[in-house]
Structure formats: C-alpha cells, structure tokens
Amino acid sequence: MFSSACEIAIRAMIFIADKSVHGQRTNLREVARGLNSPEAFTAKILQTLTKCGWIHSRKGPGGGFEANPKKISKVTLADIVEAIDGPGIFSHCVLGLETCSDTRPCPVHHKFLPLRNNLLSILQHTSLLDVSATLNLQKTFIRS
Amino acid sequence: MFSSACEIAIRAMIFIADKSVHGQRTNLREVARGLNSPEAFTAKILQTLTKCGWIHSRKGPGGGFEANPKKISKVTLADIVEAIDGPGIFSHCVLGLETCSDTRPCPVHHKFLPLRNNLLSILQHTSLLDVSATLNLQKTFIRS
DNA sequence: TCTATTTCGGACAATTTTGTCCTGTTTTAC
DNA sequence: GTAAAACAGGACAAAATTGTCCGAAATAGA
Secondary structure (H helix, E strand, C coil), rough: CCCHHHHHHHHHHHHHHHHHHHCEEEEEHHHHHHCCCHHHHHHHHHHHHHHHCEEEECCCCCEEEEHHEEEHHCCCHHHHHHHHHCCCCCCCCCCCCCCCCCCCCCHHHHHHHHHHHHHHHHHHHHHHHHHHHCCCCCCCCCCC | CCCCHHHHHHHHHHHHHHHHHHCCCCCCHHHHHHHCCHHHHHHHHHCCCHHCCCCCCEEECCEEECHHHHHHHHCCHHHHHHHHHHHHHHHHHCCCCCCCCCCCCCCCHHHHHHHHHHHHHHHHHHHHHHHHHHCCCCCCCCCC
C-alpha cells in the first residue's frame, strides 16, 4: 500500500509525537531502535520530514528531533504519506491507467471508488495524536 | 496499491477474457497493443498467468492466448493479484510490522481493519466476467 | 576555545522491480 | 517436409527503491 520508506516515516512520526507529548526530545539512534529500522535509512526519512516541516531537528549534544505539540493534533496520516510517497498515491488508478477518470473509467473504477474515498477519509481524518495515544498505554506497537 | 506488473496482469486478463467470451483467441502483440504496455514485459506476465493456469497458451500460427469461458466467471481479481504479487499483499501490515495482529496491533491496525476487509471482499467477489462485461460496450477502457 | 555530540547532505552501493533480447521449441499451413 | 508464426525461458540491462558511509556544519558543555 505504502512504500517502506513511508511505513517507517509514519512509525517514526508516531514515535517522535509520543515523546514530544511527554515533553521529551529524541534522537536518530533512539528512533531507529524504537522502530527496529535501519539507522542510516531512517536518517534520510527524518531529513525529509524535517524539510517538510513536520518535525523540528536540532544539532549538537542533547539535540535530536521533536514535534510541535500543537501540530501533533493537526498533522494527519495523509500529510505524512504525501510528504514521502507524493500526492500521486491518492489519484493513481487501480489498474495504472493514466487516463482513468469518472468519465473515462477503467473496468474497476466504479467498484473501487467508495473504497478509495474511504481510504482518503481515514488518512485525512486520522491525526498523529489519534494514533500515538494508544502507544504509551502499551496497547499498540510500532517495533517490528 | 498493486505492482505495475499486477496492474498489467489484470488488464491483460480482462482483455483476453473479453476476446474469449466472443470466441476469439488473441496473441501477445494484440494484448500489448490493446493495453499500450511494453510487449516483452507483457510476455513475461502472460507466461506467469499461463503457468498458474488462469489462461491457456497455444504456439504456432493462429496461436495465442485464451481463457476457458467457464473459468472467466470464476476467476476473481484476488486470484490474479495473488498470482503476480503473492499472497503477502492481503496480510501485509499497513505500517510494515511483521508482528502486527489483532492481539499485538500497530497503531493504525484497528482503523484500517474494516477497509482491508472491504478490499479483500471486493477482490474476492469480483470475477473477470464482471469487469470485462462493460469493456465491449465501450463503457470502460483498459488502454492508457 | 576545544571537544564531543548530533543532524545534514552528497556520493555511493545493494536490491528489487521493470523491461529487453535472443535462442529454442512447438505448431500450423501450404 | 518446409517455412513462418507464435509462445517459453534464460540471460541480460535499466531504473527505482532501499540502504550505507563519510565529511561538513552546528551546538552544547567543559
């Protein structure tokens, strides 16, 4: 569904959001270990998220990554997915047709339309706060 | 959502099914042109579908590909997707966690569960016959 | 100021996916 | 029987994705 970079991005954002909610800053090593993801690859992804402004980074001792608490309740899964996989994901035809649309549909277009809308709705209405809340209660997990 | 090989596979199956329903056999060149897909790559995909038994191939002049009319109403999108992308697609965690399950869920597991079931249901209940029917009426298209 | 810590950014490497090409084999039509 | 048509399959090539490495820049603390 999403690229593995995107999967890691979402998990990383949840991890960082959870720390930030509790007033803590975390760093690359902690994130990578928390997710059980390759450190260097995770670094690249965090770089992208930083450039997009979804997290804030700080160099030097005691530095690391943090998320603006106000943003955590506003940033949605859709925002993160778009930042990593690009906006194409939301419009890409199920059968890969470039010209697929309501007026010139592929054979499964109408079958999948409600599903796509549902997916989009979930992504757009699920904030980081929503999903990070269960994490600290050990009700959900983010480490493979 | 699916790999591009899988997108082509589904479109190719629809194309072949549509021909077969009308008692016609088609060949690689026709399929590739019908889908506007690279011929050699399409050949590989048709090879896989043939080995899986979803279509039947025939060598020599006048040869090509055809689908058993009885099968066309039974083969589902899920069958084709599984043949090309493997069964993992149906169980792969949204966030890429290997250990994700109802009892040890990732933070979005429960949010996406209904969506996943819905997707699975659509794939399993949509037969080739269903989707190829609209094609001949020029109501849907499979060429990009 | 010096050092240790940490992110940044570019170059590079490995892997997977996508795509091509060529040779062989089977089959049909004449 | 021969030639042409068509798929089968293996080797190869290109592109995209995933992943690594290292030096530079920034920052905190001694």
